[in-house]
Amino acid sequence: MTDQEIKKALTTYTQEASEQENAVKIQLMRQLPDQAKKPAWMPKVAAVTAVMAVVTMFFAFTPPGEACTQYVYANIIQKVFVPKEIKMNLEGIEEDVPHNPYDKPAATSELAGYVIYIDEANYSLQEENGVDVIRAHDQLSQDLPECKMEIRQIPSCSPQQAASEDLAMFAGTPGTEFLLGQKVLTEADSKLSIHVRFGPSKWDTKCVSKYYVDNQKGGVFVISLQYFLEAEEGHGERFLTALGTFEVLPD
Amino acid sequence: MHDYIIQALHGDHNAFGRVYDTYAASALRLSMSITRDSALAQDAVQEAFLRVYRKGRQFRQNEAFEPWFYRIVINESKRVLKQRPHEPALNDFMSVSSFTDQGDSLVNITAAMATLSEEHRTVLTLKFVLDHSEAAIAGIIKKPLGTVKSRIHYAKKSLALQLGRVEEPASAEKINS
Numbered sequence: 001m002t003d004q005e006i007k008k009a010l011t012t013y014t015q016e017a018s019e020q021e022n023a024v025k026i027q028l029m030r031q032l033p034d035q036a037k038k039p040a041w042m043p044k045v046a047a048v049t050a051v052m053a054v055v056t057m058f059f060a061f062t063p064p065g066e067a068c069t070q071y072v073y074a075n076i077i078q079k080v081f082v083p084k085e086i087k088m089n090l091e092g093i094e095e096d097v098p099h100n101p102y103d104k105p106a107a108t109s110e111l112a113g114y115v116i117y118i119d120e121a122n123y124s125l126q127e128e129n130g131v132d133v134i135r136a137h138d139q140l141s142q143d144l145p146e147c148k149m150e151i152r153q154i155p156s157c158s159p160q161q162a163a164s165e166d167l168a169m170f171a172g173t174p175g176t177e178f179l180l181g182q183k184v185l186t187e188a189d190s191k192l193s194i195h196v197r198f199g200p201s202k203w204d205t206k207c208v209s210k211y212y213v214d215n216q217k218g219g220v221f222v223i224s225l226q227y228f229l230e231a232e233e234g235h236g237e238r239f240l241t242a243l244g245t246f247e248v249l250p251d
Numbered sequence: 252m253h254d255y256i257i258q259a260l261h262g263d264h265n266a267f268g269r270v271y272d273t274y275a276a277s278a279l280r281l282s283m284s285i286t287r288d289s290a291l292a293q294d295a296v297q298e299a300f301l302r303v304y305r306k307g308r309q310f311r312q313n314e315a316f317e318p319w320f321y322r323i324v325i326n327e328s329k330r331v332l333k334q335r336p337h338e339p340a341l342n343d344f345m346s347v348s349s350f351t352d353q354g355d356s357l358v359n360i361t362a363a364m365a366t367l368s369e370e371h372r373t374v375l376t377l378k379f380v381l382d383h384s385e386a387a388i389a390g391i392i393k394k395p396l397g398t399v400k401s402r403i404h405y406a407k408k409s410l411a412l413q414l415g416r417v418e419e420p421a422s423a424e425k426i427n428s
Binding site for chain 1: 322
């Protein structure tokens with residue numbers, strides 16, 4: 001098939017849509033706002049005023065005692081971590097994807113709270129047996145390796161210790177390939193991660209990346225990203241974006 | 252960059268109308284290839300232009316306008332498709348004339364396009380309908396040139412196969428990644 005034939009075929013295929021140019025223009029021009037624009041600083045002033053009003057209300061109605069501390073904390077978290085659009089490069093296309101913060105307070109004194117931003121239009125977080133699991137609303141075929149992100153917190157365990165145990169486990173699993181080479185873990189390693197692939201490089205090969213984050217209380221967050229090779233630029237990229245927003249909350 | 256594009260990006264309606272007239276047909280064709288639905292393509296292109304209008308002031312003038320604009324069209328097309336991910340029936344976008352002079356070929360092309368991936372339809376349209384170079388396509392979809400060449404190669408091969416212009420290989424071809 002020649003290039004000319006391809007051009008002709010595609011031009012024919014898209015012809016009807018291109019003929020709607022004027023119809024779209026009429027709709028579009030109706031939606032353009034008036035040209036007299038508000039000054040750019042107006043929204044900022046409105047936002048500052050709104051925050052001040054909320055803070056005033058907050059001090060006027062805050063309950064006393066421990067409930068008060070929790071109330072203050074929750075309010076601060078909600079004010080600091082607000083919904084935002086995060087720039088993502090999905091399969092080569094840059095998009096501003098709306099994300100909402102999910103905050104999990106510390107359940108006990110030796111565990112830490114954390115915040116992570118989730119693309120709630122496509123994913124949700126659920127706790128399953130003490131592990132927070134982020135999954136897509138629309139699951140792919142059950143024949144494919146599951147795509148998910150897990151956040152597990154282990155008390156009284158250093159990142160090095162947790163990573164060493166996982167390394168030993170992966171090394172003992174037949175067919176496992178370490179993608180970035182087998183890491184030598186040291187006490188000085190502050191950003192620990194392990195990347196493995198279970199089998200040869202095929203489109204549906206399961207991949208797991210584990211990241212180890214100090215919880216600042218003698219424990220560790222083990223964050224695991226799981227997907228298959230073909231989904232690396234889709235789910236993989238989205239999980240990595242979420243990981244980039246992960247923050248351990250101070251007490 | 253043309254002055255009228257800069258004026259349009261700063262909210263000048265007349266200049267914006269001129270930008271629309273320059274790029275609308277190409278945008279509609281590109282969106283049609285991605286969504287495979289004329290109504291969705293219209294929605295996507297309308298939203299894309301509105302986004303250009305709203306975000307115009309954020310556009311960096313040392314950037315090229317076309318890659319930025321076509322990326323917005325691609326994003327909006329994917330977004331509307333996600334919101335209404337129905338599989339268009341063949342007669343969804345067949346006008347009466349489609350069944351007369353060009354009818355058979357359009358039915359064949361429509362069926363063939365349905366078998367191609369969204370990425371393949373996008374690069375084919377950018378190259379063969381919008382006449383962009385492979386390097387320009389790489390800039391639009393933000394992929395390496397090698398990936399663009401590979402996608403075009405496989406998309407052409409697949410389209411030709413679907414349109415019955417080449418013989419299907421006797422044995423299944425293995426693609427080793």
